[in-house]
Each structure stands twice: as C-alpha cells, then as structure tokens.
Amino acid sequence: MLDIKFIRENKDLVSKAAKDKRFNVDLDSLLKGDEQLRSFQAEMEQLQAERNRVSKQIASASPAERETLKAQVSALKPRLETLEQEVRTLSADVERQLLLVPAPARADVPIGKDDSENVEIKKWGTVPTFAFKAKTHMELGEKLDIVDVDRGVKIAGSRSYVLKGWGARLEQAILRLTTDKLIGKGYTQLSIPVLVNEDAMTGTGYFPGGRDQAYLVERDNMALVGTAEVSLTSYHSGEILKDEHLPLRYFAQSSCFRREAGTYGKDAHGLYRVHQFLKVEQVIIAKNDVAGSEELHNELLGNAEQILQDLELPYRVVYVCTGDLGQGQVRKHDIETWMPSRSAYSETHSCSTFHDFQARRLKIRYKDGSGQNQICHTLNNTAIASPRVLIPFLETHQQEDGSIRIPKALQPYLGTDVIR
RNA sequence: GGAGGAAUGGCAGAGUGGUUUAAUGCGGCAGUCUUGAAAACUGUUGAGGGGGCGACUCCUCCGGGGGUUCGAAUCCCUCUUCCUCCGCCA
Numbered sequence: 485m486l487d488i489k490f491i492r493e494n495k496d497l498v499s500k501a502a503k504d505k506r507f508n509v510d511l512d513s514l515l516k517g518d519e520q521l522r523s524f525q526a527e528m529e530q531l532q533a534e535r536n537r538v539s540k541q542i543a544s545a546s547p548a549e550r551e552t553l554k555a556q557v558s559a560l561k562p563r564l565e566t567l568e569q570e571v572r573t574l575s576a577d578v579e580r581q582l583l584l585v586p587a588p589a590r591a592d593v594p595i596g597k598d599d600s601e602n603v604e605i606k607k608w609g610t611v612p613t614f615a616f617k618a619k620t621h622m623e624l625g626e627k628l629d630i631v632d633v634d635r636g637v638k639i640a641g642s643r644s645y646v647l648k649g650w651g652a653r654l655e656q657a658i659l660r661l662t663t664d665k666l667i668g669k670g671y672t673q674l675s676i677p678v679l680v681n682e683d684a685m686t687g688t689g690y691f692p693g694g695r696d697q698a699y700l701v702e703r704d705n706m707a708l709v710g711t712a713e714v715s716l717t718s719y720h721s722g723e724i725l726k727d728e729h730l731p732l733r734y735f736a737q738s739s740c741f742r743r744e745a746g747t748y749g750k751d752a753h754g755l756y757r758v759h760q761f762l763k764v765e766q767v768i769i770a771k772n773d774v775a776g777s778e779e780l781h782n783e784l785l786g787n788a789e790q791i792l793q794d795l796e797l798p799y800r801v802v803y804v805c806t807g808d809l810g811q812g813q814v815r816k817h818d819i820e821t822w823m824p825s826r827s828a829y830s831e832t833h834s835c836s837t838f839h840d841f842q843a844r845r846l847k848i849r850y851k852d853g854s855g856q857n858q859i860c861h862t863l864n865n866t867a868i869a870s871p872r873v874l875i876p877f878l879e880t881h882q883q884e885d886g887s888i889r890i891p892k893a894l895q896p897y898l899g900t901d902v903i904r
Numbered sequence: 905g906g907a908g909g910a911a912u913g914g915c916a917g918a919g920u921g922g923u924u925u926a927a928u929g930c931g932g933c934a935g936u937c938u939u940g941a942a943a944a945c946u947g948u949u950g951a952g953g954g955g956g957c958g959a960c961u962c963c964u965c966c967g968g969g970g971g972u973u974c975g976a977a978u979c980c981c982u983c984u985u986c987c988u989c990c991g992c993c994a
Contacts, residue, residue, distance in 0.1 A: 529963040539975040543922035557974040
C-alpha cells in the first residue's frame with residue numbers, strides 16, 4: 485500500500501508507474517474520495533470538539549442549565565450523525581481503492597510488457613550437452629519409479645503428483661541442504677501456519693488482487709498460502725520493533741497452494757506447474773533504507789544462487805521488467821534454471837524488494853534513533869522450490885542409462901552418489 | 905461442540921456513567937550526584953489522523969465492529985482471542 489499523501493503529491497508518477505506495471509487504477513476517483521473524506525472529517529471533528537466541550541460542562545452545571553446544555557448538544561446530533569456515517573463509508577471506500585494501487589517500480593527497472601522483456605544480467609554454469617538422447621524429467625521419473633503423476637491425479641486432480649522412494653528422498657535431501665545453508669548464514673528458521681486469515685493475505689498484498697489464485701476455506705474465512713512469505717512477513721504485523729534488532733532474517737519451509745486459475749493448458753504436463761508444492765522461503769524485515777534494502781536484496785539472491793551452485797545446476801539471473809512485476813514489488817530478480825527438456829532457462833526463484841508496501845499494510849514499524857516510528861522494508865526470495873527444481877535436477881544430471889548422478893554437496897544428505 | 909471467566913499503554917495493574925487530559929508501580933530515556941557504575945532523587949516516556957509557515961491546535965483509539973446516552977474504558981448487542989471445566993480427538 486502506498487501512503488495516500490504520496491499519491492496526492494505524486495499523482496502523475498503513480499499513474500505512469502501503474503501503466504508501466506500494466507495495472508488499471510482510477511486515481512481520480514481515489515483522490516476525489518480522499519479529498520471529500522478529509523473535508524467531512526474536518527467538519528465532524530469540529531462538531532465533536534463542540535460536543536465534548538459542552539458535555540463536560542453538564543457535569544458541573546445546575547439542573548436548569550443542564551437542560552439548556554443538553555438541548556444544545558442534541559441540536560448538533562443530526563449533522564454529526566450524518567458526518568460520522570459519511571466518514572465511515574468514505575474511509576472504507578478510500579481504503580478499498582488504496583489497496584489496489586501498485587507500488588511504482590524503482591527507476592532502473594526496465595520498462596516492458598511481460599516476461600519476454602526481462603533483462604538477463606548474469607549466467608552461471610555450462611548448459612549440458614548430451615552424447616545420447618536425453619530424456620525428460622517425466623521419462624526419467626517414470627523409468628526410475630520415483631515420480632507418479634497418474635496416481636497423484638487420481639487422488640487430487642490435475643496438476644497433482646506423487647514422489648516415491650528415491651524421488652521423495654531426493655526432495656527431502658535438497659530441502660535439507662537448503663535449510664542447513666540458511667541456518668549457516670544466521671537465518672532464523674520458523675515453522676509457520678499455511679492456513680491463514682484474511683489480514684495476512686491482504687497485508688502481504690495477495691488480497692484483494694490475487695484472490696482468484698488462492699484456495700479459500702470459506703466456512704472459516706481462511707486461505708491457504710501460496711508461499712510461506714505470507715506467514716513470515718506477517719509474523720511481526722502490528723508490532724513496533726527495536727531498530728537494533730533489524731534486519732530480521734527468517735526462513736521457513738512450507739507447503740504452498742496455488743489454484744493456477746487462468747493457466748489451463750499452460751505447462752499442463754509434468755512437475756512444472758502444480759497446485760501444491762514445498763518451498764523454502766527467505767524473508768527479511770529491514771529498516772526503511774533504500775540502499776540497505778538493495779544490499780539485502782543481493783544477499784537473498786546470492787543465497788539462492790549458492791544453493792543452485794551446490795546442486796550444480798546452470799542458471800541465469802534476469803532483472804524483471806515492469807510488466808512482470810507484482811503489485812507491491814519495487815524490483816525483482818528471477819533466477820531461471822536451465823531445463824534441458826524445454827531447451828530454455830525457466831523460473832525457479834523469485835527475489836523481490838517491496839520497500840514499505842507490505843509493511844505499511846501490515847503495520848510493521850520500528851523506532852529510529854530519534855524516537856520516530858518508521859515503516860519497515862520487507863524483502864523475500866525463494867531458497868528452493870520442489871518439485872519444480874527436480875526438473876532441471878533430473879534432466880541435467882541424467883546419465884545414458886537413465887540413472888541420476890548426485891552432486892557432491894548433496895551426497896551426504898542422500899547417502900549415495902547415484903540414483904538408479 | 906457445551907458451560908463459565910477474562911481482554912486497559914513496552915510490562916504489571918487501578919478504574920463499573922461526568923475534575924480520567926487513564927491512577928500507581930516496573931521498565932525505557934534524559935538530568936543531578938559520582939573517578940566510573942550502582943543506589944537515590946528530579947524530569948520525561950503510547951498509537952493513528954486532521955488543520956497551521958510556525959509556537960501550536962483539534963479529533964480518534966482501553967481486543968474488533970455496532971448501539972444506548974448530553975456524555976462510555978465503564979451499560980447493551982455482536983465477533984475474535986485467551987483462561988478454566990466438560991465432551992470429542994491425532
């Protein structure tokens with residue numbers, strides 16, 4: 485959420501930024517509502533002050549004076565009640581509109597319409613070439629009896645899967661390597677709710693805009709998270725933190741649930757786009773400092789890169805263009821890992837800086853040196869997401885006989901150097 | 905699921921219709937004293953918003969929302985959370 489004052493003073497900038505991000509917002513309607521709200525509010529407060537002043541006199545007034553004063557306050561009531569009602573309605577309306585305004589991207593973010601205009605900024609590793617006919621992860625998974633999509637679909641419908649035997653063990657090993665890595669870097673591990681309330685979803689920016697993408701548990705007014713970011717970022721909502729404790733570095737492993745509405749037919753085959761998966765997510769809550777946040781952003785990105793390097797998977801980093809940014813994201817880098825069956829780098833990680841967009845919604849603040857309350861900055865990045873990462877893993881490390889070579893860093897977690 | 909009880913500032917805790925601009929204590933911050941520290945003493949210390957160039961000023965907030973009243977932390981309705989007991993249960 486943006487500061488309404490910022491929108492008031494920078495309407496053109498916010499408007500252009502929304503267009504660049506391909507969001508439709510009616511700033512005129514928002515600002516008109518805001519202006520009207522403040523005018524009603526001023527009048528209401530004036531009447532309230534009058535009411536308070538006279539009411540106070542009643543306590544010490546003589547019985548005769550009392551009736552006169554009461555009548556005086558009663559005369560204010562009709563107008564005051566109207567104003568209170570207007571203010572209530574208008575502030576709800578302004579709030580509703582405010583929740584839809586996207587955060588402007590940082591000035592250096594490339595302008596573009598969608599992911600095809602993201603800008604590659606780095607490549608790591610050598611794209612594998614095979615002296616034999618390489619198999620897809622699905623062929624490998626079936627042959628090794630470690631991926632069972634058919635039975636997953638039988639139990640849970642399309643975009644479902646089962647990992648079996650070495651498949652499940654491989655997933656656990658990769659997750660464990662990841663969490664150990666982050667613990668080693670001093671991040672605090674949290675085990676968090678995946679079933680959360682509306683406030684957490686709205687506070688992180690997934691509601692109201694992304695409601696269609698979430699599984700709702702409507703009877704209890706809850707939602708299943710699409711990422712642990714929701715719970716991790718909401719963890720300190722409503723709190724005023726001590727600045728000496730910032731930045732707070734957290735991570736959590738969780739199940740993630742995504743409806744993937746509007747993607748019928750897209751990536752329908754295999755493990756790429758599924759409704760439920762496991763992810764280790766990193767979240768940082770930091771001071772309101774743009775340069776500091778940039779450093780932390782790079783730190784989060786670096787953590788993810790190191791994990792892919794440990795897994796010996798070639799990847800590239802792209803700077804995501806405006807059209808591919810989420811509502812609250814100020815800047816984002818995706819890591820795309822090479823997937824041989826696609827002959828392409830495909831997204832496996834997403835590193836985002838929000839500045840104060842989420843923290844303002846969630847009311848995460850800290851006291852700065854001069855005792856002023858400041859709104860925090862929040863950032864997050866994937867550390868690893870499975871089963872998507874199994875696609876490049878199986879395909880890249882496959883050998884001619886269909887067995888999978890296990891990189892050195894992962895061997896201690898799996899107790900073998902090959903899956904066959 | 906049923907029956908009771910509770911929710912007040914960073915924390916503890918008073919307050920059941922009007923000098924409450926929420927007492928008091930602890931904690932925090934600043935100062936006095938001290939070589940320094942502790943102790944003691946003095947002062948200060950919640951959040952959000954509106955108006956004003958400004959000294960400043962006004963409004964709202966006692967778990968959330970609604971209501972009664974000239975006036976609500978206090979009374980009523982409702983929701984949420986926590987505690988105790990009963991039932992059920994991995």
